Amino acid sequence: xxTSITPxxxxxxxxxxxxxxxxxxxxxAVAGALVGLVLGAAGLPLAPSRTAALLTVAxxxxxxxxxxxVGRRPPGPRRQVDENWLGAYRGWVYGAGFGGQLGxxxxxxxxxxxxxxxxxxxxxxxxxxGLLIGLAFGLARALPLLGAGRVTTTAALSALHRRVALAxxxxxxxxxxxxxxxxAGALVGxx
Numbered sequence: 001x002x003t004s005i006t007p008x009x010x011x012x013x014x015x016x017x018x019x020x021x022x023x024x025x026x027x028x029a030v031a032g033a034l035v036g037l038v039l040g041a042a043g044l045p046l047a048p049s050r051t052a053a054l055l056t057v058a059x060x061x062x063x064x065x066x067x068x069x070v071g072r073r074p075p076g077p078r079r080q081v082d083e084n085w086l087g088a089y090r091g092w093v094y095g096a097g098f099g100g101q102l103g104x105x106x107x108x109x110x111x112x113x114x115x116x117x118x119x120x121x122x123x124x125x126x127x128x129x130g131l132l133i134g135l136a137f138g139l140a141r142a143l144p145l146l147g148a149g150r151v152t153t154t155a156a157l158s159a160l161h162r163r164v165a166l167a168x169x170x171x172x173x174x175x176x177x178x179x180x181x182x183x184a185g186a187l188v189g190x191x
Contacts, residue, residue, distance in 0.1 A: 003160055004086055005095065006151035015091025021145055023095035028142035029135055031103030036134020039119060040127035053124040054190035060120035061183035064113035068176045076110030103138035112175045117182070 005024065007017040048056065067074060081101050085094040101107050105115045118137050122130040151157050 003148065003151075003157060003164065004083060005098070005145060006148040006157060006160070008151050008153065008157055009086075010091055011152075013086060013091065017091075017149065020091035020095035021149070023092040024099035024145055025139070025142040026099065027096040028099035028103035029138040031100040032105070032138020032141065033131050033135040035104055035119070036122040036125075036130035036132070036137070037127050038130075039122040039134075040125050040130020043123040043130070044126065046124070048124050051190045054186045056124050057117075057121045058183045058186035058190065060117040061114075061179045061186065064117035065176045065179035065183065067113035068172055068179065071172070072113075074110050074113040074116060076106055076115075077108060080108055099142055102141045105137065105141065112172070114175045114179050117179060121182075 005017070005020055010017040010020055081098045085097060088094075089097075105119065110116070118133065122133050125133055147163075148160060151160050
């Protein structure tokens with residue numbers, strides 16, 4: 001999907017990349033924020049102490065790092081966004097639809113267990129912090145699309161495909177590193 005929304009592709013569909021991308025980024029951020037807010041509110045009855053919340057985050061992050069380190073795909077849907085939307089709707093519509101689905105995090109293929117660690121963190125964080133965590137998550141999910149902004153030729157599209165393929169392994173290890181850092185920080189904070 002990342003390589004479908006490019007200036008080259010949008011031009012071919014008579015859409016504007018900036019409009020489609022703006023809709024994508026905004027709805028991804030909003031969807032992430034709403035999920036964080038809802039989970040944070042849903043976790044209020046649990047009302048974990050600060051220490052319990054931090055230990056929960058640490059355990060979720062350790063499990064995520066371990067699953068990602070061994071390359072195990074976490075459970076979740078086996079569907080992607082519907083690429084048929086690209087030819088059926090205006091750019092801002094499919095941009096918003098794709099962004100919203102990816103901002104939620106778990107309605108399409110989940111490639112990293114850190115997605116679930118984020119959801120657990122939102123659950124124990126409370127509504128305000130959950131909203132902020134979700135907003136950051138949604139924005140982080142949308143940012144890779146900005147890397148497609150210079151794809152105006154088929155050669156540039158091929159180069160983007162190569163970069164995406166080459167980035168898969170480093171991205172997995174980056175997720176492991178971030179999850180491990182979050183676990184360490186949460187453990188230190190719990191002490």
